[in-house]
Amino acid sequence: MSLHVDDLRVYYRTVHGDVQALDGVTFTVEDGEIMGVAGESGCGKTTLSKSLIRLDGRMRHIGGTVELDGSVLPLEDDRAMNRFRFTDVSIIPQYAMSAMNPIRKIGTMMRELLESRGVDFKQLRPELERRLELVGLSRDVLTMFPIELSGGMKQRTVMVLSTLLNPSLLIADEVTSALDVSTQRAVAETMAEFRDREFVTSLIFVTHDVSLVYQIADTIMVMYAGKLAEKAPADTLVKQPRHPYTQQLISSLPEVGVRYEEQQLAGIPGTPPGLLDPPGGCRFRARCPLAFDKCVEEPPFVEIEPGHSVACWKAM
């Protein structure tokens, strides 16, 4: 029944005040959709992915709702969220390599984890072995320690474990960032296959790499300084972006085949604003070549074409 996030605000509490890391984010992920979330460091993409499953001690849910398959997730109540974790919402963390207990054999660790959720490990074991095989791992990994596996193998083991209970929503946070190109491709393709086989209903794929997310995502959402900049079907976002930030970001990416002698790419001058006390209005305006008077007012995130939403006065 899909995921609806409505005006979600999550701030970090610090001694200097609140860091407005996620400030009014509204979007929907349909069943069977792979949504890519792209953005630079500090844009709030990891805050978004963490908010949907577990707020850590510094994070504060300020407002907004998250509705998954018809039920509202109790974000601020850590215990009540437990009912949803792993079965409804699951995450593959950024450093899956260090997500496993180093002193437990992988099988033992999985058994303990499943039993803590009241799931019978023996009953699930054939399915577990089938899925390990699907990602190209032998069942022997269950008798190994994490240190015996390579980075890509650990990543795939965690992927199988996170999706074992067929969650409705899977969040993959920078899962491919620490991997080599060929492993990266294998991991990303496996994620898409998990969706095709309906191990997960929908997937949020968070990354800083637009070209990677373009390979597997149906829609891509670009974030900037804690807000949404643009969301569109993958092809539209890459080929006809409307937000000046997306346009500049995409044109600054060196692609295979582009050489300095032939075509000099340009970066975006300036740096993103601090989120402790962010400027009012459009947060990109200080770096934006198209900024005009109206940009001191905050642009709403509106749909300009079916499925294509932008937060920019110039795009409306």
Next chain:
Amino acid sequence: MLTVDRVSKVYRTGAFGTNQLTAVQDVSFDINPGEVVSLIGESGSGKTTIGKMVLRLASITSGTITLDGVDISTYRGRGLKNYYRHVQGVFQDPFSSFNPIFKADRVFAMLKGQYFSSMGRDAWQHKVEAALDAVRLDPAAVVNKYPHQLSGGQLQRLLIARALLLDIKVLVADEIISMLDASTRIDVLNLLAELKADGLGILFVTHDLALGNYISDKTVILQKGVMVETGETTAVFTDPQHPYTQQLLASVPRLDRRWQK
């Protein structure tokens, strides 16, 4: 100018160094003035080890590296210090390259103490400003700041400026833009291209094929310490001969087409 000739590196691992690990095997290439050579490989391919050997941070097991015809492994003491006048490195993580409790421009002061102790204050100031200008940094924005107050791109440029203060011929750039944001990394890359135009030789170590293609003249593809393909960048990228290179190129995510099944 800098020639790497059949260089190998064997690390001893395990208890008492009983195991041997060949990190680099028979690698040869050379860098001429105004030329960028990129070393491309996945993790464990030995690309960083080669950079370290050029910088004399790791010993060479066999083979030779020569700068202007002189074997660099013979340098000791004053000679080594003089070698570092010509060859400098910048590394991956700008945030851990600086001491967080000192101001970032202290890297310049340390250099002055070592290499330019007789230079007058005004002349030095002038030289630093020229170097900052060459890396497109505004002195007011970076001088007297602590590392945490500067962005990753600014810190990397400070380190490049520090290298430029010396009379460098070769810069070893080891994954220098991997940790930077997409919108700023291209500026650092363009800066390297400008320095190259001024005659600097650059050893550009990266795992990212697109970056290597963008900037380099020659490309060396490494797999597990062995050179599998080398040549002009345009040739390697448009007509890769080795199956490993072909596989790497097929895996690179691109915006103009999706992966073929």
